[in-house]
Amino acid sequence: MATRREHPAIMSFGDHLDELRRRLLFCILGPIPIFIVCLVYGSSLLTFLTAPLIQQLRAAGEPASLLATSPIEPFNAYLKVATIVTILVSMPWILYQLWLFISPGLHAAERRFVYFLVPLSAMLTAVAMLFLYYLVLPVSLYFLITFGSSLVSEGIHTIPAPPGITFPAAPIIDGDPDPQSIPPGGYWLNRDLNQLRFRMADGAIVGVPLIKGGAIAQQYRIGEYISLVFGLALIFALCFQVPVVLMLLSWVGILVPSDLTKFRRHILFACVVVAALFPSQDPWTLIMLSVAMYGLFELGLALMRFVPPDRVRRGLPIAERLRHWREHHQKNEPRA
Numbered sequence: 001m002a003t004r005r006e007h008p009a010i011m012s013f014g015d016h017l018d019e020l021r022r023r024l025l026f027c028i029l030g031p032i033p034i035f036i037v038c039l040v041y042g043s044s045l046l047t048f049l050t051a052p053l054i055q056q057l058r059a060a061g062e063p064a065s066l067l068a069t070s071p072i073e074p075f076n077a078y079l080k081v082a083t084i085v086t087i088l089v090s091m092p093w094i095l096y097q098l099w100l101f102i103s104p105g106l107h108a109a110e111r112r113f114v115y116f117l118v119p120l121s122a123m124l125t126a127v128a129m130l131f132l133y134y135l136v137l138p139v140s141l142y143f144l145i146t147f148g149s150s151l152v153s154e155g156i157h158t159i160p161a162p163p164g165i166t167f168p169a170a171p172i173i174d175g176d177p178d179p180q181s182i183p184p185g186g187y188w189l190n191r192d193l194n195q196l197r198f199r200m201a202d203g204a205i206v207g208v209p210l211i212k213g214g215a216i217a218q219q220y221r222i223g224e225y226i227s228l229v230f231g232l233a234l235i236f237a238l239c240f241q242v243p244v245v246l247m248l249l250s251w252v253g254i255l256v257p258s259d260l261t262k263f264r265r266h267i268l269f270a271c272v273v274v275a276a277l278f279p280s281q282d283p284w285t286l287i288m289l290s291v292a293m294y295g296l297f298e299l300g301l302a303l304m305r306f307v308p309p310d311r312v313r314r315g316l317p318i319a320e321r322l323r324h325w326r327e328h329h330q331k332n333e334p335r336a
Helices: 013-029 032-039 042-059 073-105 107-150 220-239 241-249 257-260 264-276 283-306 309-314 317-332
Strands: 187-190 194-199 205-209
Touching: 013 032, 013 073, 032 042, 032 073, 042 073, 042 107, 042 220, 073 107, 073 220, 107 220, 107 241, 107 283, 220 283, 241 283, 257 264, 257 283, 264 283
Parallel strands: none
Antiparallel strands: 187 194, 194 205
């Protein structure tokens, strides 16, 4: 005879609390190994996140380095990156534990809605992160850096060179030469790092950042930059859920596609307004984000038309074909 434990849908209130406690414990313990790995590779994660800023600072001829205004700021940034990446990587595990808790109380048709929405939401979130990292950040940072460096001129004037003065020429190369080939006191221009580099008497290599000009130095704090990136990532992840929200509103009967198609111009204007409220308020980010959000709106309309709730309730065509193939295969399988 089946016990109450084997059927969570009819478990007592106490059994439900025990099951909830068990799932919460798994949600807490599961990310711990991931957090340890993130701590080990925290330096690589920081390098990855700061790469767009470093590249754009070099492209604009600014010192390619970040500032720490307190001794603990780099350590806080290190822990913050490790913690947030742990949460992101652990999210499938956490959602899986949540699914194990609620799925026994759902009907088969209700489970199909979850099977469709969760992968769609995860895919849109991944697209949002790629869009932010590879398109928005490089363009936005380059515009903001070059705009800030050229905003106020230093007012440098030129004079004739005094007679008898010779100007030593430092070799300009794309990297650092072999340290053994450089005598102590030797110097060169590293075009990749945009630095004047020296070899000290003890063999150490030191560098001086080079600045093209501008009275406003473009130097950013590591903590503020990390907070900006993760803040933008959260906002982008939420904005890219527009198709999911539209589908849910359609499935519950609040909206139909015809309710929205006649307001396309108004929705485009709303996308521009929402994009203008983002922390990075440069025109290129405004344009790219407005276009992306309106494209997501059109994707949501298409999903509302072609993925109605009755189709999901029955199962998507590919799922139906797989089920029919499995049933046919089992029916024609020779019996032992």
